[in-house]
Amino acid sequence: MQLKTKHLLGLENVSSSDIQSILDTAVSFKQVLERPIKKVPTLQGKTVVNLFYENSTRTRISFELAEKRLSADSVNFSVSGSSVSKGETFKDTVRNIEAMKVDMIVVRHGSAGVPQYLTKISDSVVINAGDGIHEHPTQALLDMYSIREKLGKLEGLKVCIVGDIAHSRVALSNIFGLQAMGAEVSVCGPATLIPRNIGDLGVKVIHNIDEAIQENDVLNILRIQLERKARAAFPSTREYHKYYGITKERMEKNKKDVLLLHPGPINRGVEISSEMADGEHQIILEQVTNGVAVRMAILYLLGTRQGEDN
Amino acid sequence: MQTLLKNLRIIDTTLNIDQKADILIDNGLIEKIGTDIEVNDWNVDIHDLSGCIAAPGFIDIHVHLREPGREDEETVVSGCMGAAAGGFTAIASMPNTDPAADAAEIIESIITKSEKTPVDVYPIGAATIERKGEVLAPIGELVEAGAVAFSDDGVAIKTAGILRRVMEYASMYNAPVIEHCEDESMAGGSMNEGFNSTRFGLTAIPPIAEELTVARDIMMAEYTGAKVHIAHISTAKAVQLVREGKAKGIKVTAEVTPHHFTLTDDSLADYDTNFKMNPPLRTKDDVAAMIEGLRDGTIDCIASDHAPHSIEEKEMEFEYAPNGILGLETTLGLTLNNLYHQGVLSIPQIVEKLVVNPRNILGIPVPVIREGEKANLTIFDPEKEYKVRVAGFKSKSRNSPFDGHTLKGAPVAIFNKGKLVLSQVSG
Ligand SMILES: [Zn+2]
Numbered sequence: 001m002q003l004k005t006k007h008l009l010g011l012e013n014v015s016s017s018d019i020q021s022i023l024d025t026a027v028s029f030k031q032v033l034e035r036p037i038k039k040v041p042t043l044q045g046k047t048v049v050n051l052f053y054e055n056s057t058r059t060r061i062s063f064e065l066a067e068k069r070l071s072a073d074s075v076n077f078s079v080s081g082s083s084v085s086k087g088e089t090f091k092d093t094v095r096n097i098e099a100m101k102v103d104m105i106v107v108r109h110g111s112a113g114v115p116q117y118l119t120k121i122s123d124s125v126v127i128n129a130g131d132g133i134h135e136h137p138t139q140a141l142l143d144m145y146s147i148r149e150k151l152g153k154l155e156g157l158k159v160c161i162v163g164d165i166a167h168s169r170v171a172l173s174n175i176f177g178l179q180a181m182g183a184e185v186s187v188c189g190p191a192t193l194i195p196r197n198i199g200d201l202g203v204k205v206i207h208n209i210d211e212a213i214q215e216n217d218v219l220n221i222l223r224i225q226l227e228r229k230a231r232a233a234f235p236s237t238r239e240y241h242k243y244y245g246i247t248k249e250r251m252e253k254n255k256k257d258v259l260l261l262h263p264g265p266i267n268r269g270v271e272i273s274s275e276m277a278d279g280e281h282q283i284i285l286e287q288v289t290n291g292v293a294v295r296m297a298i299l300y301l302l303g304t305r306q307g308e309d310n
Numbered sequence: 311m312q313t314l315l316k317n318l319r320i321i322d323t324t325l326n327i328d329q330k331a332d333i334l335i336d337n338g339l340i341e342k343i344g345t346d347i348e349v350n351d352w353n354v355d356i357h358d359l360s361g362c363i364a365a366p367g368f369i370d371i372h373v374h375l376r377e378p379g380r381e382d383e384e385t386v387v388s389g390c391m392g393a394a395a396g397g398f399t400a401i402a403s404m405p406n407t408d409p410a411a412d413a414a415e416i417i418e419s420i421i422t423k424s425e426k427t428p429v430d431v432y433p434i435g436a437a438t439i440e441r442k443g444e445v446l447a448p449i450g451e452l453v454e455a456g457a458v459a460f461s462d463d464g465v466a467i468k469t470a471g472i473l474r475r476v477m478e479y480a481s482m483y484n485a486p487v488i489e490h491c492e493d494e495s496m497a498g499g500s501m502n503e504g505f506n507s508t509r510f511g512l513t514a515i516p517p518i519a520e521e522l523t524v525a526r527d528i529m530m531a532e533y534t535g536a537k538v539h540i541a542h543i544s545t546a547k548a549v550q551l552v553r554e555g556k557a558k559g560i561k562v563t564a565e566v567t568p569h570h571f572t573l574t575d576d577s578l579a580d581y582d583t584n585f586k587m588n589p590p591l592r593t594k595d596d597v598a599a600m601i602e603g604l605r606d607g608t609i610d611c612i613a614s615d616h617a618p619h620s621i622e623e624k625e626m627e628f629e630y631a632p633n634g635i636l637g638l639e640t641t642l643g644l645t646l647n648n649l650y651h652q653g654v655l656s657i658p659q660i661v662e663k664l665v666v667n668p669r670n671i672l673g674i675p676v677p678v679i680r681e682g683e684k685a686n687l688t689i690f691d692p693e694k695e696y697k698v699r700v701a702g703f704k705s706k707s708r709n710s711p712f713d714g715h716t717l718k719g720a721p722v723a724i725f726n727k728g729k730l731v732l733s734q735v736s737g
Contacts, residue, residue: 012509089622089625089626090626090627091625109627110629111627111628111629111630112510112511112512112581112628112629113510113511113512113581113627113628113629114581114627114628116580116581117581117627117628120580131511132511132512132629133511133513134510134511134512135511169511172508172509172511195507195508196503196504196508196516197503197504197505197507197508198508200505200508201505201508201509
């Protein structure tokens with residue numbers, strides 16, 4: 001299963017056959033994770049650097065575990081704040097890392113486009129672990145894996161992404177990936193949290209959560225950002241919860257069996273009630289397990305890929 | 311010292327001239343214009359310029375010299391050399407230096423430093439102290455020192471209240487107020503808001519941030535009777551607002567940059583910071599509106615918004631990189647390539663947009679090509695094809711998105727202050 005893409009920068013330009021390959025490969029890695037010895041020698045001798053410019057313990061640990069289980073040598077390089085405040089430029093940092101002879105770089109950065117930029121200044125295979133409010137392709141792939149595992153398919157499913165679409169990197173990757181796999185994607189949230197031009201991506205915009213529940217097979221509930229800038233876009237978390245929060249009453253009222261995903265970390269009582277976050281519809285912790293398997297698949301497929309075309 | 315420029319096509323729209331002739335210059339003055347001028351003196355510097363056009367010297371009225379403050383990026387002298395290489399005999403410098411050009415000494419020092427160069431510099435003074443939008447700059451003193459217009463460029467004049475005062479005060483001197491139109495409360499993004507900003511995940515500046523300020527400024531110009539000049543206009547609606555303002559007889563003028571009439575925000579797909587500027591690149595509908603505005607005269611002139619930045623500053627994560635690109639050494643090429651050769655503007659119309667209108671906006675004399683006048687000329691070859699080579703620029707900086715582009719139409723030389731300066735842009 002040779003991937004067409006050389007790097008994983010985002011899902012916008014990744015073909016459905018590549019996505020299919022990643023999801024299928026992840027199935028066998030998930031089986032590895034269920035064995036007593038959860039390790040395979042597939043990436044022995046390869047060096048992976050986790051270059052994190054943002055503190056994201058979950059994503060980093062998920063990658064780290066995936067790398068270790070593939071027997072790659074992995075190193076964490078965390079930088080707090082931007083390169084501007086740190087003194088060393090991003091380019092110099094990357095050159096230093098490359099001088100240590102690495103094969104792959106997993107990069108997380110607060111500024112959109114950094115993974116693309118990285119491919120221009122480095123020879124390593126680049127995996128985007130989240131860039132600004134642009135894309136977070138591995139999260140979307142694990143979301144898609146989890147949906148497929150639970151519902152048996154992606155094609156023809158109706159999936160709604162709920163919440164802060166405007167400040168989310170997860171939303172865009174999910175939209176591109178799900179659409180490539182033939183799902184029908186909509187977004188739901190207050191108007192101020194939805195980008196003005198999102199409709200141009202072929203996405204339906206819904207402002208009423210009950211409608212979103214009734215119309216869809218899956219709700220992917222995004223974390224409501226509590227940072228100042230994002231917070232200024234809606235009146236209060238109380239009001240958000242009142243009109244968009246996923247609660248037991250709301251689910252019962254709509255009498256609908258909907259699969260609930262959440263990329264974490266959860267704000268209990270804001271985008272989802274505690275009861276629902278631990279309830280039967282959700283697969284939040286399975287997503288975390290699947291995250292390791294999907295990242296193993298991506299690292300394996302890109303790390304062992306032959307040829308230069310992309 | 312005599313210079314003989316042979317076989318030119320002379321185009322001067324002020325004098326309504328379009329003729330083939332030679333120009334003999336003696337001591338910086340046009341001695342003779344005529345066909346087949348013969349000289350026997352071996353001392354005369356003779357240039358055969360067959361295929362070239364001579365027009366009165368071009369002026370770029372939107373140039374960021376980085377002196378004082380960032381002389382590593384551009385100085386008055388290096389900016390002037392870039393201007394000369396790009397075919398300009400004059401520039402107007404923006405006041406957002408560090409410190410800002412809000413004091414007579416800074417205006418005087420810019421003029422003094424430019425005197426040794428072949429280019430005339432007309433400084434634009436800050437409209438308010440430190441460009442902060444709170445206290446009026448000493449506009450009278452700045453005019454006396456040589457300032458020709460007032461602007462807080464980089465930002466719009468902060469409030470309607472201070473804008474009114476700047477306009478009222480500046481209009482006593484008949485000086486225009488040049489506005490960078492961007493509503494502060496909607497500013498701060500790194501590209502145009504639209505389909506592409508959604509796809510690229512970049513923070514965005516909505517077009518309405520520009521249009522709101524254009525509307526405010528036109529209304530204030532009507533109210534005060536002052537002259538307002540809209541710098542680097544970039545959205546279709548903003549052009550329409552200017553068109554309507556002009557139709558009402560309001561004293562509003564506008565300029566467009568070559569990048570806003572050639573490029574769209576599709577160029578940002580690679581997150582190359584050389585495409586990051588403010589106002590940002592817009593959509594193809596906006597580019598079409600720029601072309602239409604140039605064609606119907608709504609947009610009076612072309613100006614580069616030449617904004618040098620160091621390599622270190624531009625080789626950066628996209629959202630952290632500063633706004634702005636070089637323009638002095640590509641403006642003429644892009645204008646000829648994209649406007650003349652595309653049939654948008656004729657050569658005389660281009661001369662209007664790069665010679666006559668910009669000087670009328672600033673209220674400064676327009677040079678003419680006539681015997682007895684000072685020789686102030688731009689010579690260019692509209693048919694010459696070449697590759698833009700940023701490494702050869704005279705500017706101190708290198709931040710141009712046009713490196714490697716093939717253009718048709720090149721500056722060849724300028725003549726000003728008694729000197730012929732050959733261009734190496736297309737060299
Ligand atoms: Zn400006």
